[in-house]
Amino acid sequence: MKKKRLVFWLMACLCLVATIATYFNTNYRSTIAVVTSAKQLSAQVTKDQYENRDRIMTQRLTLRVLNHQHRDQTYVVKNNYAESQLLDQTYRQHQRVFVQIRKKQLNIVNPKRDWVIVAIISLLLLLMITLIGRKSWRILLSLLLNSSLFYLVIHFDIQKNGTKTILIYSVASILFASVTFILYQGFHRKMVAMLTSTIMSLLVAFGLSYLIMQLTHEKGITYMAVSYATQNPRSLFLGQTLLGVLGAVMDESTDIVASLGEIIHHDSQLTGRQLWASGRAIGQEIMGPLINVLFLIFMADALPMTILFLRNNNAIAYTFEYTLSLGVLQSLISAIGIVLTVPMAALAADIFLMKKRGADQ
Template sequence: MHKKTLSLVIIALLGLIATITVYFRTDYAETLAVITQIKTSAPVSEKDQYDNRDQQLTQTGTLKLLNTKKSGQTFAFTNNYDRSQLVNQHFYKHQRVFVQVTDQKATIDNAKRDWVLVLAGTILFLLIVQVLNQKSYLVILSLLFNMIIFGMTIRLDIWRNGTNPILIYSLAAIIFAVGSFLIFQGWHLKMAVMLLSTISALLLAFTLSYGIMALTKEKGITYMAVAYATQSPRSLFLGQTLLGVLGAVMDESTDIVTSLNELLEQQPTVSAQQLWQSGLAIGREIMGPLINVLFLIFMADALPMTILYLRDNNAINYTFTYTLSLGVIQSLISAIGIVLTVPIATLTSLILRRKQVQL
């Protein structure tokens, strides 16, 4: 308990120092300013041709530059935003913002939010330590490892300009799985069962899904719906799908293998048939909720854009094609992986631990 309290205090202090440091940081390539005065006008109601209603407000005020050669100078600014803040936003006094300066006028590009990420990360680490206690540092280490690998994967994908995306993201997925299991579980038989079942289910599910896409010549898949695509939308979609399937398969495989391992320790005389039936029963219990969770995650991501399309009087078929179709496909591929993981994880446990199972 004393070590846990000490760890929480150290993380809180380091996080607070890092947050304050990042908040007052000014050495950016962009022009940074702080809002010194601001006034918001009365809202003006507006309605478009589709009967969408909103209110527009105008903010006027002054801001002081915090970097560049014009540091310390004050400029006037104007900011128009909608009450919904769908494509613009409301600013506050003393808020730090990135701006563009022309003559005696400044235009706000965006708010400075990096300190918010540092604060959120600090809170996350505090919660991890509070809940997981002794194994918290392993989770944090695994998280940092995956962030580094993810960044390297994105860099490699950009460098390769979207070529060989399946190879790049497949290798990244395998590294994610190996690194996460090694850090959190350590090297032992149970970890080997988890890793083998995860990689087997991932590759089998994606190969099966990709084969179906190839046979149907990918008809009906609207890759143009991939948001903010700066390279081949198809490669980004395949990368998203691989990583999405990996998360679901790792979760399910860990649950099944851990439960079967506990069963073997409690009942060493369990038969192969009993272990097989137990694995399938465990899989059935977690398979349904896991598929639903993934489906809701994919759908929730597309929900704002779906509502926007429908509010602009687009047809349901058109809206589905450009907002929900890719999410549904990813959900189906992930569901295939979740279903395949049940027999694969159970069979892998039987094969690798056959000496402990009564035949």
Template sequence: MRRKIILTGIAMFICVIVSMCIQAYSAVLYKEPIAKIEQVTIQEEKQVIQAEVLNGREKGKSIKLFSNYQENEVENTKLVEGNQVFFQNEEVTEKKRDGFVFFIVTLLLLTLIAIGGKTGLTTFISAGLNSAALVLMVWFYREHSDISLLPLTMLYMIFAVGLTLFLIDGFKKNSLQKFFATIVTILAAYFICYFTMSLLHDKGLRFEDLGVLTRPYRPIFLASLLIGAIGASLDTVVTVISTLEEIEQQNRQVTLKQLIQSGQIIGKDVSGTMINVLICSYFSSAIPMILVYLFNGWNFMQAMNMLLSSEAVRVICGGFGILLSIPISLGFFYFGRRKA
């Protein structure tokens, strides 16, 4: 244990040093021009910047750059001495952050390995591959406008659940139980919300935040419901079945009936906290826009209805996923153990 702590500390120290070196000296690796800020003054909602070019033919040259200034930094970042920025035609385009990004990602990886070992490493890999698959799906949908997003999301769901479970657990019988229990749970939660919305003709739902889309909004919203249900269902299924497997491993005398009863208790404890996590996760993203509406004279209930109705449906879909995952995962576990 002591050796593990020492190795983790050394790795984190190296991570800090490498991150600082990347942030300070990686400009020469970029084709885009980069400059280091030496002085910043604010003049008529503009940031007037004196900077030194760090790469390219004009390396070492002192230049003058400009960037819009906003006190709330919604669209433009406030720049200070020492920052490195990308620029084009005397205008700052973006702040250079590669060293900080490297530090955060590496710190996450080291933390996962320190706590979870091999499982932590496979978790990091699966998260990266799932993120890449999601980006690829969105890109493919953008390039092929004649294809519906829902079938693509269904394929992504199967890929994401399978990759996460089989990469972490391996191809085992228990992993197959978790996989099928998760897929059934996600589809059950999704179709409950889908048929309810269809029966009510989306009454009470407000989709103004999707008004900027150039594609039909409903399939995109339904796809977001499906993706949102993945995390909630997968987490609960794995928690219930993995806990029962550990109980069975530690106590070979335990009966199947006792395991199912324990699973029900675990499910009750997990479901309450998980639903609250969903509420906080989804509703927190709407807080800035709620404040914008309220400070611009909107009635409180109008603002809440406008911005939270779609988020409420996402919470409900995820909540169904959490609640349904308990009996479904217990059912798969029961029949799997009964056959054995």
């Protein structure tokens, strides 16, 4: 217990030092300044043709440059921002920002937020160490490897310009699942059952959905609603869908196989029919919350644009088509994967755990 506390406080100190060091770090190519004074000057109410009201605020900011050739020089600028802060924002005293200085004029580019990211990662590390313990390093390693893999997948997809999306993201999904399960679970029969049920559920669910899309000629699917598409929006949507289904089925497959594994371990007289019934009962308890969670995640992602469309007097049908339709479709495809995971996980548990137990006996 004392050792755990020592590790926790050591990590807490390291995380605090890392956060503070990142906040005060000025070793960047870009010019950094700190807001030494922020004073509110005026506020003006505005209204557009759709009766949307907002207030335009004006600040007077005093900034001191912290690095490069203009170091220690002071500049005074005005910052105009909308109270809604949709496209701009307010600045506070002691806040650090990236700036550009041209012809003796300073322009704020964006706030310096890297220290916030370090603080959030530090909090995550401390929570993991406290709640998970020794397995924390496995989770962190899997996150790092999956992040590196995701970076490579994105670059490969850009090189192919979205021409082999299904193949690229199918292989990527299998690799994501394999890295996660092998690193965190270790290599044993239960892990193989989890991985097998995850991959089978993913491929069958996406395959069925894609078949339906082909049979209906993808009518009613508004790919133009994909935001900031720099390649074929259809390929981006399919890649998003594959990764979304993977997250759903991985979660459910782990829960069902782990639960069935414990049941098999404690009940030596368990039959295949009883195992199937147990897997179905567990799945029924999990499916409802999982489907609703996914639906809420997709809808929450589209909420800002939905409100923006409706506030600008767009019809509900038009708003749904261009802000919510793709999220609903992804939710439905993920729901198919969640439903299929129940029999897949029970079948995998029967093959890799029940029959292997019978062979050992």
